[in-house]
Amino acid sequence: MEAPVEETPEMSRRAIAGTVVAALIATAIGIVLSYVIHWFPAQASTQAHNTDRLYHVLVIASVPIFVLVVTVILFSVWHFRMKPGQELQDGPPIHGNTRLEVFWTAIPAMILLSLVSYSFVVLHDNEKKPAGPEMVVEVTGQQFAWSYSYPSSVTGGAPLNTTQLYVPENESVYFAIHSKDVIHAFWIPAFRLQIDAVPGITTHYRATPDRLGSYPVVCNLLCGVGHSLMRSTIHVVTPEQFQAWLQRQTSAPASAS
Ligand SMILES: [Cu+2]
Structure with a gap:
């Protein structure tokens, strides 16, 4: 049987750096694609401009979050996979991390709240009675x-x-x-x-x-x-x-x- 390869901190750092670079490239591709491909028909009303702007803000906010989640999953699956010789071992007993949990609840809540507020403003604007005839x-x-x-x-x-x-x-x-x-x-x-x-x-x-x-x-x-x-x-x-x-x-x- 092959002996388990001990990972040095240097190897770990390199793996994380490579993953971050891949994630940034994926984010850039996602955002660029949302602009270069014309997904929607012509914009023929002021409401269409507002709605499409809202759509682009949502895309720009969502693509990095999607990439972050998928990157962490893929990185964990690959980096922490079972290596030869670990078949009967159990993972470390982790019960939680309060600071991390507060952080990952508060940040998404703030992001969601700002996007909801912006959507409300756009929809309200679209429905507003105009000053003119x-x-x-x-x-x-x-x-x-x-x-x-x-x-x-x-x-x-x-x-x-x-x-x-x-x-x-x-x-x-x-x-x-x-x-x-x-x-x-x-x-x-x-x-x-x-x-x-x-x-x-x-x-x-x-x-x-x-x-x-x-x-x-x-x-x-x-x-x-x-x-x-x-x-x-x-x-x-x-x-x-x-x-x-x-x-x-x-x-x-x-x-x-
Ligand atoms: Cu019908």
Whole structure:
């Protein structure tokens, strides 16, 4: 049988140093990957910027913690593995370490508390009523389509019922969301916003579109056989284009679909 190799302090130090370097490299790779790969669709609202910033803060906080935990586990498995000749030996009887336990409870608690506070601030900001004007759009989910209604405060005349969703850039939109049958979820991925459409109650969220273009609107709650087809498009246009669109819809209601 092979004799157990006694480890010198020098070997131990070298093993720890190598592990620390590997952990730092893994952390850097994790954080860089979260930036270089575009994981999400375009950001088309101020809320999307806030939400994605929060996501990046969470990633930057989580990657080092994940790497630390995995590194300690892998290092312990490898460094303290059973060596030939130790088959019948038991580990040292350790009952605890109060200082270490206080430390590893207090630090994660502080990290969690700060992340929770920051998340709260972001969500609160996203839901805040803007100082400027706000436009209301009524959204109705029904198996298996979305329809929209622009109240007279927007049209200046009779409410406009349509299956098209146009909103002007840089103006806050208050989506009041209803359902006629079952629970749906009104999701605009490019805005990073989603809320359930629930029969009997009105839910809402606000968004300030800040990027021109057309983006998918998706029902994100299984609502029946046609759920996967329950999609629509939101068009973010300039205020002038929005007014022109409104004019076309209200003057020729027959073509409003
Ligand atoms: Cu659905």
